[in-house]
Every structure is written in C-alpha cells, then in structure tokens.
Amino acid sequence: MKKISINLNGETRVVHVEPEETLLSVLRNKLGITSPKCGCDRGDCGACAVLLNGRSVRSCLVLAMETDSQKIVTVEGISQNGLTQVQNAMLDMNAFQCGYCAPGIIISATELLENNSNPNLEEIKEALSGNLCRCSGYLPILEAVKESVKEDSHE
C-alpha cells in the first residue's frame, strides 16, 4: 500500500493504493468518481477513458501508482462548471442512447478539440475510433462533434 497524491478534477486527493490497483479501480472504488466505466478491462472499449495530464488514457490500463503527482480530469471535472460546447451539441442532437460510452467519448472529443479546433470528419472518426458505442451507430456523435466546431467558428 502506497500513499499517492493526485490532482483530480482540480482538487488534491490523497489515497492509499495497492501496487496492482488500476487507476480505474481507484477512481471508482476509492475516490467516488463513477463516470469512467469498466466495459472490458483490457483496453478495447474506451469506456474508462480519462485525461491524464491532458492526454486521454484508458484508466483500466494505467496503474494508480503511476499517477502520483499527476493531473487527472474526468467528465465530472469537465462538467463541473456547466456543459461544454461539445457536450451541449451532443445533448441537443440526442447523440447518445444508453449513455454508457458517453463519458469515454466526451474525453476523446475533448482531447481532440483541445488540440485541433477545427477537425474534419476523418479526424473526428480517428479520434473517437478507440471508443466503442453499441447503440448510436456513431453518426449522431460524429455530427454533434462537427456541429460544436461549427458553432465555435461563429464566435
């Protein structure tokens, strides 16, 4: 058991972790953060994605110990001052159905838009291709990301 200190959604959190504990498990079971989901536990589905120092990672593949002193953002953090533009576009366009994959997809879309303010369709597909969604057929999600960029350009 080791004590680690992380910056989680802007707040310093201190937690004791076992060497084999994943970041996903610690977020969900020890820190009360439930938006990252465990869909496969082997990095296939992307439902557990979080931002680690601004880059999206699959938290089921990251050991919690490795994140000591690092900055982690989840959808709880992204949403804490209201929905972002891309979240609002997803909401308005009924982009998600069951919503289980939504946190992971929002993480991927957020990372994309941080680095590329005007991505084209292929770039959006590429950025979201690590997140499985079984309900939507993806098109409404891709359109929502596109739409949010369009609104951006009007500002």
Next chain:
Amino acid sequence: MNDLKYVGKPSVRIDGKEKISGATKYTEDIEYGPNLHYAAIVESTEAHAKIVNIDTSEAEKVSGVVGIYTGKDFPFKFGLYMKDRFIFAMDTVNYVGQQIAAVVARDEKTAQKAAKLVKVKYEPLPAIFDQMEAFKDDATIIHPNLGNYEHVPWFFPQANTNIAHWRKTRRGDVKKGFDDADFILEDNYSVPRYSHCPLENHAAVGLCDLSDRLTIWASSQSPHTQRNLFAESLAPLGFSHKDIRVIAPPIGGGFGGKAGVSMEILAAALATKVKGKPIKILWSREQEFYNTSQRQGLLAKIKIGAKKDGTFTAIDHRLYWDTGASAEYGANVVNAVGLSAIGPYRFKNISIDSVCLYTNLPPCGAYRGFGYSEFMFGLESHINRIANELNIDPVEIRKKNAIRENDTLAYGVAMNPNGLLECIDKVAEKIKWKEKHKTKDINTKVGKGFSLIWKAPAMPPNASSAAFLKFSEDGSINILVSGMDMGQGYLTVMAQIAAEILKVPLSKIRTENPDTDRNPYEWQTVASHVTWSCGNAVRKAAINARNQIFDVVSRTLYLSKDMLYLEDEKVKCKTKKNFELPLKDFVINGIQAEDSTFKGGPIMGHGLFMPEYTSANSDPETSQGGHPNVHYTVGAAAISLEVDKDTGEIHIEKAVEAIDVGKAINPSLVNGQITGGLLQGLATVLYEDMRFDDKGKMLNPNFTDYKIPTAKDVPDEIVPIIVEVPQPDGPFGARGVGEHTMIPAAPMIANAVDDALGIRIKSMPITKEKIALTYLKKEK
C-alpha cells in the same frame, strides 16, 4: 391530432443531461456501503458432463471467504417460458461456462482467488455442438427430463429428444401451390450465433436483510418479470412477491440480452444465504459473451414457388435453431418465427416448421429482432434470387407480392394497416435504385441491395403495461412506469405522451426508472412494444388525471366539465374566455370553495393496457385459430456499396431505411433507432461471428477477437425515412420500431454483393475473406 404540441417533436431526451454530464448511476455505480460482499463464480470447463464431485475444502481455507454455495443449496428450477434451468448446475453440466458454485467473500479479489481453488471432478458425456446433430434420432439427449418441464401452453417439447419446441404453421394447399408454380427455388441459408455486446456488462446486487426482505438491483430489461421469476424459484424458501423488490437503475444497453433472467438469479439466491450483507456480482466481458444469452444459430431450408410474372404461389420454410443448453427464452424466438416466416409477403399456401434444438453451447435467448433478422437473411436473399432468375427487378417482385392491409397472415388473422408500399417506393427513390454508377478503380465493383423489414412483438397474449402519474405543488409531474430506457428514449417518449394530454412542458416532467415496490407493473421491455403498450397506459393515466382535474374544477367552481380544457399548464373554459386556473394552484392543495373549505387533493392518474384481442391457443398442427400477434411493423431498406473483388473489402456509400412507425412520437429518437440498429445489423453481416472450439469453448470472448464496429466503420451516409400509417390501437397511432431497424442489414448486403460481383453468399457473416475467396472460385 393536427395541433400536437409535444408528440411528434424531436425533443431532447429528458435524461440527456444526466448521461452527458456523467451523472447517471448505473447498477455498478451505486454505493452499496462498506458491508458490500462479492461473489465469484466457479464455471464448468466441460460442455457436457456428469459432476462427480465438487471439492471446496481448499477454497474454504482462504481467509475472508464467507461462504461457498452449489446446486445443492438451491435445488430450484427457473425459466421464463419453460422451466429448464437450475440456479447452479445440479448433477450435470450442459455447456462450458455454466455456473457450478459461487464463492462469497468480503472483497472481489479474495472471492476470485478462492473460486479458482474449488475443484470439480467430471465424468464427460458426449456433447453436441450442431443443431442438425441434435435433431438426429440417435443423438445424445441433453435434457432427459424434458417431458416433465413446466412450460407455457403454446410450446410443444418432445420428450426423449432434443426438440424443446416445434412450431408448425400450415395454411392453404402447399402441394398445389408448388404444382402451380412456373419456377421453384430451394436452398439453405445459415446464420451463426451472435452476442449482444452492450457496453455495460451484466451486473446485479442482492441484499436479503434480517427481516427476510430481499432487494435486487440489476441491470435489467425486465424488473417485474425478474421479481416474478425470483419469487417462483425461491418460493420454497418462503419468499412471496411482496417480499422481493427489484430496483432497475439505468442500463448501459440491453438489445434483448438483459431480458428475462440470467445471472441476476445468482444475486437473489446467494443473498438469501448471507443475510444482512449486500452481494455484488459483476460479469466480466468474457462472461458477458459466454454466459448470458446469445442469439441462436439457424439453418434455414427455404423453398418458394413463383409464377413467371413473379407472383409467389407457395412457401415451405424449415428452420432449425441452435438454442444451446437452455430453451427457456430461445424457444419463444423459435415460436415467433414459426408464425411469421412468410415475411411481409402474400402467400396463400404456407408450410412453416420452426424447430428449437438443444445443444451443448451456451443458452440463447432474446436478441434485438427476435429471430426475424436470422430468417429474413435467407428469405430476402432467396427472393432476390427468384427475381433474378425470372428476370424481374428485385424491387418490383417485392412490390408485387408485398402484404397489404387485411391480407390473411400465416395464422389466419388479418394484417394491420401499414405503409409497406410507401416505404418501398421511398427507399427505391432515395437509393436511386435504377441508376448504376461506376468506380474509377478497376478492382472495385458497385452493387445495390434491397430488403424488406417485418416483425411483430412476440409476447404472451396477456402481456400488459401500467402507469401512475402524480403532480407536485408546482404543477410538475412524475410518471411512474416499469419499462426500461435502454437508450431507445422510452422515458422521454412517455413524458411526451403525458405532456400532450396534460399540456405540461417536457421540462416539468420526469419519468422514473423502475422499482417494483413503487412503480406499477410492466411485463418486460422487449419486443419493441413499450412505446405502443406502455404508451397506451401513460396516455390513459394522463387522461385519468385530466378527468380528476376537470372534476374538481367543475364541482368547486360550477363550470361544465364538457367546456373545460387544458392549455399552457392551465385549466381553461370554452364558454368563459377570462377563466384560467393554473394547475399549480390546486393539483396538490385543492381548490378553495366559496365557503373557504378546500375541495380535491393530490391529482394522481393511473392507466393500464392489455391487448384484449390476442390468444395463443391454436391448433398445434397448423397454428390456425389463435391471434398470437398484436401487429406487424414493416419497412424497407437498401444499400449502395463498393466492393473490392480481390480483397473483398466493402465500402458502404449509402444506406436508406424507411419504417412505418405509425406515429413517430419523437422523430429524432426514431432516427437514432434507425442509425444505431442499422449499424448493429451491418456488424452481424460484416464482422461479428462467435467461434467455438471442438470442445464447445468460445474462442473469441472479447472485443479484440469479436469485432464490433468503431466510428471508422460507419457508412458514409444513412438516410432514415419515417412513414406514418397509424396503428389503430397505438398511442397517437404509434407502433414499435426498436428491433426492426437491424433486420434488413444482412440480406441487403448479400444482395448487393451478388449485384456487384455475381456471387451469392448463403452463410453469415459475409466477411471480406469470404467474399474474396468466393469470387476467386467463381473466376476459376
């Protein structure tokens, strides 16, 4: 009907913000407290074997283990339509992965570690992995007690065989029909097993407190049906329905896989042994693949006769289903297809045999489409081939034979009003059916494929829905129902229906997730029936509340009830222009009368719906005489693709799908069903395939080896088309749509590949490898 304000509008989902902000609490996200325990499952490594001994001694020594339980602790059968399952394997195991024992411990790791130490000694029995082997006279019998199983009256299991059910439908004179034909085509089509793959795995938590109150939280499509099955199965332990409470938090996808009961019964049963402690069972992704329910495999033998002009004269459709080790749910899929395997076509001479066969593979059950995707692959492929043989356009042959309102269905009942021809025409137009275009790449060929859509809800004849609706002080509304929003938008659609009747905006309505203690009855959220069935119940509940509102206003303020109406959250009066009474002024606290007393009280509507015209009783040899289905939803779809003749790589340029939904309560959500369902269907034909080794073990239980589509695998364009020919008994004319959207995907790919390359692939999936090899063989 013309001035609808809420129904028919593409409203934003009422649970949208919850989902997009990460706030939604799925079953696994709920806090169950520091006393939470975990169960790990000991699974069979054999496909068919006698259990000689279960040695738990080493596992018991592990510190932290609270208890180890086996079949002996729960000698109770369960099942939805046929009680052919035990909670844990009793004397024999019937598939690899079947649960044999459970270890309960204070933490997950300890439970899993101890479960690995449980030693099971088996005596192997011959195993069957192919339904046609199971059908043979000398086959090993998988369920020797089949003759004694309790089942619904419309199943016909055959004792001392592997036939769990055989649905026969006969109408007209099939021999004469084939004699009258100018052309007969006969062939076989096969469909493998598929997995639902909801992103959220099955999860259940059971708590039996020290007063014997049993609560189960489950990721479920069927909270009331689960409570009923738990109560039936655990009745020997003294539980009745009132003692059992099923809470169904939002679910991360279902697709039929969370209908009925599967692993949830473990949480219920184990909780009764470890009282006062909540026990969590989470299926891993692997378990989600091999031990929930799967879609049944099918071998279909189709024979159709036609006149030179394309008119169909007879159909003989024989369907052999691999239902796996248990048929408690799968046999009803077989039954549904046995009644409907004519497709949306006018056939006067009909013979259908739909045979449900036990095998030693995992149990199968409901999967979006409920058998129709499977048989429509063969049927719609076959019809395309007949058109080509007769030199008739595939769209024209479908139009010529398309079923019309009041045509007689296979079981002798009249077809409901429908817009099938409108769907066909609209799809043909949008896909530019007659136009052929070429590609620049000489290796690439272009093809178009067409398919019709057809499905009825498969339900017991008395499946019902109920709704409560209650106001709060500010005039906002909570609707209590027990359908599940698995993503299709049910909660929103119920709110739109209530909003329309009560003239209250959606922003002031919540629809609650099921809790069997609080919310009224719903059979299950399956069969694409909740918009229609529960929508009717909510509509009636809203009308009931409106009547209560008019009643108290009328008797307190002396206004004629007939003159009252609702508008903008107010009661208004046709004959008294200045009168308006906001709902919030009285829906809880009543109306003050002239004498300063108060009249009325909290407004609470209730409504229920049961189709009172259905019956499952019919002649077992012909299926004539009953009224098993409430209605069919129909539609059409087409696809335009490019295929590389050397690699088999398919690129889908455009897919068009039109469905007659009766009335789209929320067109945005209907479009969502079309886009999502179509891609799920395309995945079954292009990528997915369950593989088992020769010992019955699934080889690809993960997303690396069982590929489901990513954002990069979508068609360039999907065009959804909504057709609205009202369903007479639907709320605002609505009928179901959820499952239908994936049905045309496989046959239209098969037909488009044939159109492009001149090769007919008769087994799913149609992978690029299969296309390339088949084309190579043809060129040789």
